[in-house]
Amino acid sequence: MGDIEYEALPENSSIAVNLIAGALAGIGEHTIMYPVDSIKTRMQILNPKPAAVYSGVANAFTRISTTEGVRTLWKGVNSVILGAGPSHALYFGTYEACKDIFGGNNTQGHHPIAAAIAGACATVASDALMNPFDVIKQRMQVHGSTYRNVIECARSVYKLEGLTAFYISYPTTLTMTIPFQAAQFSSYEYFRKVLNPRGNYDPKTHVIAGGLAGAIAAAATTPLDVAKTLLQTRGNSDDIRIRNCSGLMESFRIIYDQNGVKGFMRGLKPRVLSHMPSTAICWSVYEYFKWFINAQERKKLPDKFHLPQ
Template sequence: MEKGEERGGQEKSGLVLLKSLFCGGMAGMASKSFVAPLDRVKILLQTQNSAYKNKGVVSALGLVLRREGLVGLYRGNGVQMLRVFPYGAIQFGTFEILKRFFIQNPTNPPGSEKSSNLIRQIDKDRASVFLAGSIGGVCGVTATFPLDTIRARLAYHTKSEAGYSGMRDTFTTILKQDGVKGFYRGLIPTVVAICPQSGFSFFFFDVVKNGLIERFPLFRSRTGTDRYDLSIPGKLLAGGSSGAMAQTLTYPLDVTRRKMQLGQGKGVWQVLVHTYTTDGVVKGLYRGMSVNYLRGVPLSAISFCTYECLKQLLGISASVKL
């Protein structure tokens, strides 16, 4: 390869990365803003705030509205927006880089040559998607975890509680009570949960996306002579279903990390066991799961749909050849 061509390829890769970062950040902001009210209620139910301990989703929403008004449903969302743009950018950007790297640099086990080229290619690509999605999720959540902790405290506590009236006060309170480590309380269960959750989200999206394009013409959108992408309804369906499947598998760890962020236990296993022995599976480990479906499905649907649409708009989307 000529030096000029190599430089051009590097510039193109850099441009693709910048576009992916932008698309990921915007996708995160769009999806999180849409489900912000349900996010607030989810945290209140997960952590069993005394005022909401025996409430359901609808009654909790109504109580927040009566006590704090419409603004209360978006309490902590300002911090959320500061967090989700870099989180989405890092998650999707890292995913795109690693997916291309893993697919272009496969490691095939001995004897794999005996498998058909098609099966080997599908297995390789799907494994690459899962691994890249997992690492992308871990990178994103680790980089933005302190902001998520602040947002969780703001969402859990009411305006009348000292030290939690705003982002600055919450930051100061956490720093005084627990020091720097207080911002990372619950990071371990978060990483343990986000690794498979993010990986499965990208994995299931890839599976559903290709399945819809290949088998359901209704969800296809032609992008070339023999190339297709998902239509907007198809993107929403693939994103929503992939998010639902991934979150169901990892929800108990999500409950654990929220409790640890709020200082309700110091170890992953300790919190899991205490939650199970105290409240059981349905009312403990899967407490707030109904809210999670109500928020998780549209969140994932809007996130993937926005990301894919922006990629198409910016000319970096990969279509499927039939």
């Protein structure tokens, strides 16, 4: 039996395939690039302690590794692993379903609007599940964090700040991730079709398209990410104004008052450096497992899906 053209497989794969592939992609994406994400979080903190002021990504990596230990760069990764699997399964499952509904699976031409809308729908669903895990992750990433594990951190945050602490940043997260995912999905689908018009399974295409899409989306939404970090780590701040910050607009005012316009670009380099490869990894892992799982069904496909020898 000859090879099967990747795009000849049913474009809207079964929900089980999308969920499994999405979960594996999410875990791979977040864990591999986690140390860079930790550096990004620290560089976005307003009024950091002198020991947590870094001149760049390399300086941060060196100082954290030598003064606090390399393991510190991985602190809180368990929270990401616990949340990334199910949230990304929901993310990609929703994306594929919505893309099909909005006509994004039409093989003729580009469909950036359909992909963008599907991406927005996917992020609303997945962020609702992931947001508490992200709060815990960032609380454990900040300099001086004494939490020994995810459960201890979750209990402490809940006891001191209540349930709202886990969702105080959710509106801001959506304000950031909806345009982020819209830009990412539409860019990815565009670059994927430009680089690989035939639609064959091609890992190189997924890596390049994913990396470019991640870099574009990350750079464009950095100001919102700075605001999100402020809200999610407010309980660790010594600044009363930050501790009492209750929303996106107030966080913007604090950032501007303390750092001016440049404050909105805090952590830009590590954010792009983490999202570019992590998005490439995410899409590559997702597309691979989607192809691999579907490949197990090859013998069940009708002859029209088989390419000639």
